Amino acid sequence: MRRVLFILFLSCSFLTGCIKSSDPGLAAAKAQAIIDDKIISDYLAQHPGLNAKRVDAATTDTVGVYYIIKQTGTGTSLFTNSTLVTVADTGRLLTSGQIFTETNDFHPSYILSQVIRGWQLGIPLCQKGGIIRLLIPSRYAYGPNAQINVGLTGLPANAVLDFDIQLYDVTN
Numbered sequence: 001m002r003r004v005l006f007i008l009f010l011s012c013s014f015l016t017g018c019i020k021s022s023d024p025g026l027a028a029a030k031a032q033a034i035i036d037d038k039i040i041s042d043y044l045a046q047h048p049g050l051n052a053k054r055v056d057a058a059t060t061d062t063v064g065v066y067y068i069i070k071q072t073g074t075g076t077s078l079f080t081n082s083t084l085v086t087v088a089d090t091g092r093l094l095t096s097g098q099i100f101t102e103t104n105d106f107h108p109s110y111i112l113s114q115v116i117r118g119w120q121l122g123i124p125l126c127q128k129g130g131i132i133r134l135l136i137p138s139r140y141a142y143g144p145n146a147q148i149n150v151g152l153t154g155l156p157a158n159a160v161l162d163f164d165i166q167l168y169d170v171t172n
Helices: 002-020 024-046 117-125
Strands: 066-071 084-093 099-102 109-111 131-136 161-171
Touching: 024 131, 066 117, 117 131, 117 161
Parallel strands: none
Antiparallel strands: 066 131, 084 099, 084 109, 084 161, 131 161
């Protein structure tokens, strides 16, 4: 009986220690999410004609990812993690409007599971031939990691991104 009580005591002590400790990375991520969401909501308030809609996926908390269908495509497309999408895109920092990537006449192809989470959530809302604009908080892009090799100028840490994406082809 003493042995059972001792084990129970140790288990409670261990669990109490786990509950009291907090992850500073998680706290920083939550604080950045609040900042990102404010940047996007302020932008949308300043541009009410955009009629942006929030991405709503049943499997994930997507608060903060917004999209605008600029041109409706044709047909219906089935998207999976292995779907290959061929696009033209222009990427800007939402806070400054600075273009960091632009494909112009080059139309790269990407496997959907290998692009940033904001694209994974937004691109399936567009049909082949359509154009979508995505406003993506940093947590659905590159997060707190600066990206010196992304695009023409690189990206700072916690960059809130604004993409115009034209979907040329969808291959499963």
